[in-house]
Amino acid sequence: MSRSAYVTDLRTLQGECSANFLRLMRLLGDLEAGESREVELVNDGRGLGVLSLEVLERAPYTSIVRVSQRGVLDSLIDTPCMRVHLYHDVRMAEVTDFQRQRHFHGRYRYPNARMHQPDEKLQLNRFLGEWLEHGLAHGHSLDLPELP
Numbered sequence: 001m002s003r004s005a006y007v008t009d010l011r012t013l014q015g016e017c018s019a020n021f022l023r024l025m026r027l028l029g030d031l032e033a034g035e036s037r038e039v040e041l042v043n044d045g046r047g048l049g050v051l052s053l054e055v056l057e058r059a060p061y062t063s064i065v066r067v068s069q070r071g072v073l074d075s076l077i078d079t080p081c082m083r084v085h086l087y088h089d090v091r092m093a094e095v096t097d098f099q100r101q102r103h104f105h106g107r108y109r110y111p112n113a114r115m116h117q118p119d120e121k122l123q124l125n126r127f128l129g130e131w132l133e134h135g136l137a138h139g140h141s142l143d144l145p146e147l148p
Contacts, residue, residue: 009122016125017092023132024053024065024086024093033058039139041069049079050142051135061089067128082128095124 031037036054040047049071057064068081083097096102 013122013125014092016122016129017094020084020125020129020132021086021091021093023129023136024084026136027053027132028055028065031055031058033063038142039135040142041071041135042138042140043134047071051131051139056083062087065093067131069131080127080131082124084128093128095121095128098124 027037027039029037031053033055036052039051039053041049041051049069052066052068052070054066054068055063056066063086065084065086066081067084069079071079078099081099082095084093085096086093
């Protein structure tokens with residue numbers, strides 16, 4: 001039985017990128033290039049680590065942000081780190097680098113040499129959304145009294 005090829009769902013991907021832009025703007029506020037914000041992640045009263053947002057570049061129409069997390073498992077696992085491009089004119093944020101891998105395609109043949117899933121780009125942007133949403137819902141800013 002042959003499986004049909006994955007077809008990129010642009011509407012879903014664009015929706016995820018638009019929602020991530022709004023989440024990031026809430027967390028970043030008016031940070032400039034070189035500035036960062038740290039959010040302590042908590043679930044059921046237990047600390048899960050610190051979400052770090054660092055503005056690497058900021059221009060009128062685009063920004064580049066590094067999103068990473070550090071915590072108690074740092075010495076055991078490769079903790080998540082991604083680079084996200086924000087496009088202010090279209091109000092979208094897209095993951096462009098994850099764990100030192102760059103330039104993700106909208107669709108991959110499977111299997112492939114890097115073992116990317118057929119919808120790897122969408123999955124990375126969904127992961128970013130869930131990560132940011134958790135930070136907004138359960139995080140406590142270490143820089144400000146309250147998240148904006």
